[in-house]
Amino acid sequence: MASSLVPLRTIAREWTRLGCVGFGGPPTHIALLRRMCVEERGWIEAKEFEDGIAATNLLPGPASTQLAIFCAWRLRGVAGGVLGGVCFIVPGLVLILALSALFLARRPPDWVIGAAAGAGAAVPAVALHAASGLAPASWRRIGTQRAQRFRWAVYALVGGVAAATIGPYLVVVLLACGLLEIGFRRTTPLRTSGSAGAFIPAVLVHVVAIGGLGALAWVALKVGALSYGGGFVIVPLMQHDAVSTYHWMTGAQFLNAVALGQITPGPVVQTVAVVGYAAAGIGGGLLAALIAFAPSFVFVLAGGPRFDEIRANRAIGSFLTGAGPAVIGAIAGSAIPLGLSLQKAWQIPVLAGAVLWLFVVRRGVVSGLLIAGVVGVGLALFGVPV
Numbered sequence: 001m002a003s004s005l006v007p008l009r010t011i012a013r014e015w016t017r018l019g020c021v022g023f024g025g026p027p028t029h030i031a032l033l034r035r036m037c038v039e040e041r042g043w044i045e046a047k048e049f050e051d052g053i054a055a056t057n058l059l060p061g062p063a064s065t066q067l068a069i070f071c072a073w074r075l076r077g078v079a080g081g082v083l084g085g086v087c088f089i090v091p092g093l094v095l096i097l098a099l100s101a102l103f104l105a106r107r108p109p110d111w112v113i114g115a116a117a118g119a120g121a122a123v124p125a126v127a128l129h130a131a132s133g134l135a136p137a138s139w140r141r142i143g144t145q146r147a148q149r150f151r152w153a154v155y156a157l158v159g160g161v162a163a164a165t166i167g168p169y170l171v172v173v174l175l176a177c178g179l180l181e182i183g184f185r186r187t188t189p190l191r192t193s194g195s196a197g198a199f200i201p202a203v204l205v206h207v208v209a210i211g212g213l214g215a216l217a218w219v220a221l222k223v224g225a226l227s228y229g230g231g232f233v234i235v236p237l238m239q240h241d242a243v244s245t246y247h248w249m250t251g252a253q254f255l256n257a258v259a260l261g262q263i264t265p266g267p268v269v270q271t272v273a274v275v276g277y278a279a280a281g282i283g284g285g286l287l288a289a290l291i292a293f294a295p296s297f298v299f300v301l302a303g304g305p306r307f308d309e310i311r312a313n314r315a316i317g318s319f320l321t322g323a324g325p326a327v328i329g330a331i332a333g334s335a336i337p338l339g340l341s342l343q344k345a346w347q348i349p350v351l352a353g354a355v356l357w358l359f360v361v362r363r364g365v366v367s368g369l370l371i372a373g374v375v376g377v378g379l380a381l382f383g384v385p386v
Contacts, residue, residue, distance in 0.1 A: 006043060006075040008083055015084040017074060019091035022265045023366055029064035029267075037071050044074055048367020055307035058320060061224050061296045062267040065089065069300040070307075081301050089293055091271055092266025097285045099264065100277040103256050104249070111377045114386040119253030119263070119345035119369045122354035124335040126262060126365050129358040130232040131332035138324040151184065152325045159329030164336040167240020171226045174323050174330070181322025182315055215246055215277045217291050223272045224292035237336035242275045243341075249278040251341030257315055258338075263369050269293070306336045346384060350375055 014036060022029050030053060037044045044052075044230055049071070056066040072084020102108060103116050142152040154178045162173040202302065219241045227233045242248050242257075249257065257278070261271030276288025302385055303310060310316060341350065350372050357368045380386045 006080070008076060011072050011084050012087050013075060015068060016091060018068065019088040019266050021281070022088075022092070023263070023276040024364065025127055025262070025268055025366075026062075026064035030067060030284060033067060033071055034066075038286060044071060051307065054311055056300070058310055058316060059296075059299045059303075060227055061299065062227075062293075065267045065269065065293065066233070066296045066300050068250050069297060070304060073301060073304050078301055081304070082297065085293070085297055085300075089266060089270070089289070092264045092270050096260050096264045096270045096273050096373055097282060099260050100274045100285060101256075101282075103260065104253060104274075104278055107217060110380045110386060114376035114378075114380025114384075115373040116256040116259070116376070117344060117347060117386050118350055118379070119259035119373035121342055121350040121376070122369050122372040123255045123258045123262075124339040124342075125188055125351055125354035125358055126258070126369070127232065127235060127331055127335040127338060128355070129365060131328050132359075134324075134328050134331070138321075138328055141321055141324065151181070151322070155181075155322055155325035156329035156332075159326030160333030161329075162326075163236035163330035163333035167236065167244065167337075170240075170330055171222055174326050177326040178321075178323035179321035182318040183367035185314070185318040185321075206299065213280065213284070215241070215288065216284055216288055220272050220276065220288040220291035221295075223269060225295040227269075227327075232268060232331050234271060234340070236330045238272065238275055239337060242278070246279065248275060251337070252343055253278065255338060255341055259369050259373070263366055263373075344386065346379060368381060 018029070018032050020034060034049060038046050038049050052067055052070045052074075053063075056063045056070060059066055065085065068088040069081045069085035073081030076083075105112075105273070108116075113145065137148075139152060142148045158173060158177065159170075162170050166173075183260060219238060222237050223234045227237055238253055243251050243254050254275075256283070257271050257274035258276055261268045270289065272292045273285040273289045277285035280287070342351065353375075354368050354372055357363050357371070358365065376386060
């Protein structure tokens, strides 16, 4: 078995390197892992690596992080999985917490405010770009029948409306769409008792009432355990909680948090650390990251030996077929409140430029955010109010 050939110190070194250079989100992370584990080192067979991609995409949470944990687990078991996952996460976490201290300071320099406002202005375009990138595969997955395509459109519409209007209950909407699709694909109708249907919203309201670190822990848990469809779905999951419910940050600051999560290396889910920092300083950022990433370790390390069974499970597949369009709609719908958070007139043309950069020129998200940030810095240096 390959695991006996790969020392833990090698896993620590290589996965730390991936965490330092992994700019660009999941596509970059997957490409780097494939190059290292399959092409250069020959640690994992190509088919097994592709199966790992498929299996981790069935799980909630950050898929590329779970793939990094899976590859390290494949080489050295539980110890390797834990070590590899931590080393992959920590570099970006350290950087994003340092940037949080800079961008969320009480009196940051004007150029910092300009950089944040410029990059933040591009975030609604990034949300639309993320949704458009996920849509084709989800559209194919639902099926070719008219009724199936109609359900896809309904799920996406419901997810978009929920993200734009009822942020705290978005998780309930995603779960409902997944359960409905299970029901449509079963020969026996799926029944949910009224008491169970009322229980989830009641729990959410109860947690909202608690506030403090309990609320931060709940928000982070939703990000890590209930976010289907990739890292960007955390945006609509967190936005209403962080801005409107608990008032940990302003709408503009939340835009900055999303931008930081996009331009730093490692998983986009690290955005939750910025929210945690805004809520309770460094300790809050570390707590939020710990809770958000913990489910990924549990899912992969406990389910690794059963990945084939997970992939073959019809109920899980049906659930994700229904939840997927709702997630895509939610990501697209989050562009509305994100856009409404823009505060300066000059941010509108920056947003328009970001749309052109991503959809017409078809260039990358990170470069688009950096250019928008540079525009903000330039305007601030020329005395334009930022």
